Amino acid sequence: MLFNSLTFVLFIAIVIGVFSLRFPWRMRKTFLLLASYAFYAAWNPPFVILLWISTVVDWLVARRMHRVQQPGRRRFLLWVSLAVNLGMLGFFKYGQFLLASFSELVAMAGIVYVPPELGIILPIGISFYTFQTLSYTIDVYLRRADPEESFLDFALFVTFFPQLVAGPIVRPHQLIPQFKQPVVATRNQLFWGLFLLTIGLFEKVVLADAALSAISNTVFNSPQPVASLDAWAAMLAFSGQIFFDFAGYSLCAIGVAMSLGFSLPDNFRCPYAASGFSDFWSRWHISLSGWLRDYLYIPLGGNRQGRARTQLNLILTMLLGGLWHGAAWRFVVWGGTHGAYLVIERWLRQIFPREIPGTSAAVKIPVTLATFLAVSLTWVLFRAETFSDAVDFYIALVGMHQQPVLWLETFDFLLCGVVVAGMLSVQWWMRDRRFEDVVARCPWWAIAVFWSALLILIVLARGESSAFIYFQF
Amino acid sequence: MPLSTSSSESRVTAIRTRDLPGEIPWTRVAVVAAILAIITIGWREWSLRESGSGPALALQPGLWAWQRNLVRKAEPDSTVVVGSSRISFGFDQDEWVRCGGGPRPFMLAWPAICPRPQLHDFATDESFHGTLLVGVTPGFFFCSSANSIPMRVQQFVALARHWGPADDIEQRCRFLLEPRFSILLNGETSLLTWLRYRLDLPQRAGQLPAFRDSRFFWIDEHCRGRLIEGFEKRPEEIQVVCNWLQTWLATQTLYPPGNLDLIVQEVVADVQKIRARGGRVIFVRFPSTGWYRDDERVQQPRVAYWDRLIRETGCLGIHFEDYPELSGFDCPENSHLTQPDAIKFTRRLYAIVASQSKRGKHD
Structure with a gap:
């Protein structure tokens, strides 16, 4: 959904209206999370699954990493997160590019290789939210931050719709603390x-x-x-x-x-x-x-x-x-x-x-x-x-x-x-x-x-x- | 602009709440801003209507993609019209139905595009096995793949393939609002375009002739284009459009010519795919007249282009010059039929298609 679209005018009017109602904070956050998924799915619904994968993997990895003390196991968990996140990014964003580059490389050696046309669609904003979730896992790995207790807050951090598809790339400490206390926008x-x-x-x-x-x-x-x-x-x-x-x-x-x-x-x-x-x-x-x-x-x-x-x-x-x-x-x-x-x-x-x-x-x-x-x-x-x-x-x-x-x-x-x-x-x-x-x-x-x-x-x-x-x- | 916070200030501390610009009476500000905006936009709406720029659907890819997706949901043996503006303005779907042409054909022809990517889109759409009426405007049909303007249709096709819920809602909003507000028209009613035409600054020596767009047609929610009613009786407007078309043709000479062998080869391959599924492709050459027809005779001679296309695809090809009943139409700006002529032309075209189909020569 583009900010400069009539659809967004409708969407934001509904979101601001509902979010400002005095429901319990958890319910309002859940609404915001669902609205964020709707915002993303409005472009291409199946790609919400990528967001879910990224959210669940980093959530589980970070919690496990926090409990584990052995450096080797911690490093293994970090690699799991990197492999999943960068793997998805690599496949969707760089898959065709890597094949084409490989084809050009082997052509220098006189080998003809015509890469298949994969027809991969680039999931919108994948570079942004991949970096966002990676910063969370790396911070936990480096013990610069503790893993988040609330799955809802973490999921909202990954998915928060205003900055989901083109940034700013937000760090966990910049956004998650704002989900801890009920927020009601003042008139100003x-x-x-x-x-x-x-x-x-x-x-x-x-x-x-x-x-x-x-x-x-x-x-x-x-x-x-x-x-x-x-x-x-x-x-x-x-x-x-x-x-x-x-x-x-x-x-x-x-x-x-x-x-x-x-x-x-x-x-x-x-x-x-x-x-x-x-x-x-x-x-x-x-x-x-x-x-x-x-x-x-x-x-x-x-x-x-x-x-x-x-x-x-x-x-x-x-x-x-x-x-x-x-x-x-x-x-x-x-x-x-x-x-x-x-x-x-x-x-x-x-x-x-x-x-x-x-x-x-x-x-x-x-x-x-x-x-x-x-x-x-x-x-x-x-x-x-x-x-x-x-x-x-x-x-x-x-x-x-x-x-x-x-x-x-x-x-x-x-x-x-x-x-x-x-x-x-x-x-x-x-x-x-x-x-x-x-x-x-x-x-x-x-x-x-x-x-x-x-x-x-x-x-x-x-x-x-x-x-x-x-x-x- | 520098606002009050930074993402890179701290790695561990939580973000500060953004500062607000002190005590500003925002309600008053918002109300006054809204009133001023409504008055000014309302005035512009009124002045556009006064000058004859009534509301209409904007010519934008979402409308095409919406229509393409209607075809996807329709019966797989539907009739679909592709091509550029000549067939869009000159083919009357309702007349086709009245003549007995079955369910209403879908219109996917669009001004100033090349239909080859459309043909390829249907060739790769495994579900489609209907009839494709392909309008051949030689300059567009045989253009180079590097010609960005006619080939922008590739973006239309991509948009239709990746059509999401947001696109769907957006198009519905457009259907609701655009026929009601002239300010939502794109093109010459945009403020910067208006300013460009109004200032009419002197051009550089040796510069290409400047485009001066003029709204001479409109398009409906079914993608059907029509010359504006009475356009043929307004010589000044006709002259503006003729200038525009001549400028267009002049810029087309800058593009490398399309590789005819490759183009025909690709079209043949696409036609074969559609035919293999039981579909049918009919090429139609709509009328052009005067200097435009003369230019086409030079740039895309019939024998080398049209005749070869029909011969190598083996499809039914209907060229207006081959049928007395399709000749003799007068295109006001040498390229498009008027609405009454479009009805007559479609009726006669249907009769020819029906008679050729009975013979079964091209199916």
Whole structure:
């Protein structure tokens, strides 16, 4: 079920209405769990079974692991959880990719192997909830947390519908404690949640879909080489589109949870205002980068085992982060490029320890724009359908195509320029501010006018596409 | 935007409750916002209706996928129409039934798509053994698989295959709301499109001609398209649509031509699968006129394309130029039949199909 659908309007109205009734807390939580299963099953009912498997296995494994003292048996239990969760993820997300890669590998040795077309459907959100449940088992294994006592609370943690299919990826300690006490959204929470939901929908429906997606689609889908100016506009448009699409979803999730009385963590903090790549990753998809840091980078040794090992760990973490995004080599290269960026940044920090990140705007602004540009260049790998398309696109960016096609209209450049410049300006201005503080300083009528403007634009400026980009991950 | 909490601050402590932006009179804010939104949206609704943009179903893949799933639930020997806009606008299901064509055929033809993925969808649908009427608009039928616009039908097919309860409810909501509110129309009524047309900024030198969409047809809940009533009497609108179609044809030359050998080979394979189950495939070439027909003669010459398709599939093929009773129709913008002509054409088409079927030559 998409947040930007009429079905969701019906669904959320019913859920908020029923959940706010003064029934016993256990009954209300059970209702929320059932609603979450309904939310997931509304897309493809049989795949709820995967959620159940993940929930039951991790619940049982963690409890058993807590009771067992022998390290070998604990490790075995951890492997059971990893095998089940990563096995499902591997089969559904990477099965076809692995077969195709194997086919290409053996082709190098002159062996012809045509992999069968498995026709596997990717269960929506599997990458997100797999990481979420894994964090629980690993925390229990590392004795950073005790296993959850209540199966209902644990099942709700795995399945909580606002963040189930596209994050934020929530850790057990962030969500489960909120299920312990009866929660009733206050009027302020309800309206603030709906306000955030509206902003999230505006980002998705108006900015990502209506304003930017057509520009990037037109150019990226071109059958002929495109002009340099069109390529630049499309790349910047896609940078904006992917941000508004994903940050919009995250904000919707936070808003929906808030309107029910729950708090979800931030997933984006003005990432395009980042000065540097480590700063970028502390602002973009925060819940994933935090997960990769805590469950991959640090266990690999982090930055404690010398410079060369640190660089290797960074690259490995980002390569796997890339692979998490999609079952294709271009995502791996995308991750590797970001790993390389981080390594280069560390190296530059050693050469220019005082300038980066600079305290003056004269240094910060160019560094921020350079970071945005470097990140935008990597989005080409995300958007292009194949490697060769991406290479063609890079060639177009430097204007080396002969007789390129001019696809975009003047209006497209104007629209792209206004939206991207507006996005960068707002993120720069909001860089060190909190949205709550900004809203608190506004007069009530200004908030009302702003809110109504968002609603009007959502209704009147809808785009053609609707699915969230990150659903495919 | 930075909100008040972070997921990475702590690994062991519980999350803080999110901060709220102080004391704001939210009820008043929400009421005023709702009133302003309702007034503005209401005004836009009124102005759209005043300008003749009455409510209609939006042209979106869910409608097609809904209809495709109705076919799945129907009798396996149903008649199904696939193709692009010519057959969608030019084939009248009710007239077909009146002529004795049995239960109402399902319409799965859709503007600006290639019917080959539809044909393949039915070829791989083991339950289907009915009659498939395939509209052949040469530019779409023989297009390259890399041509993203006609080939977007592959996404339609995928959506129909993975149709879930949420899609079903969504489509029902659309059936309920879209015929009542003009603001829910997609296309040229969207605010940004309106702004684009209104500003009409000068174009770059050497740029492709700009698309200027105009609503010249509507589609019903059965996926049946129709030219807007009286369209043929409005030369200015006809000219806008002709410009649009010419722009479309110009962009099509940018795509690599389809591999005809491969296309015919795939179509033959799909036809054989349907026939092996007792199904039937009939290809129909609906009329085009004027400059559009001239363009088709150059881009997809009949002998090389249509005649070869019919010869190699062995199916019944009805080309409007082969039958005097199907020729002589005037397409207002050179590509589609008007609604009264669609009724006449369907009646005559039925007579030809019935007579050819009696001979049993192609079954």
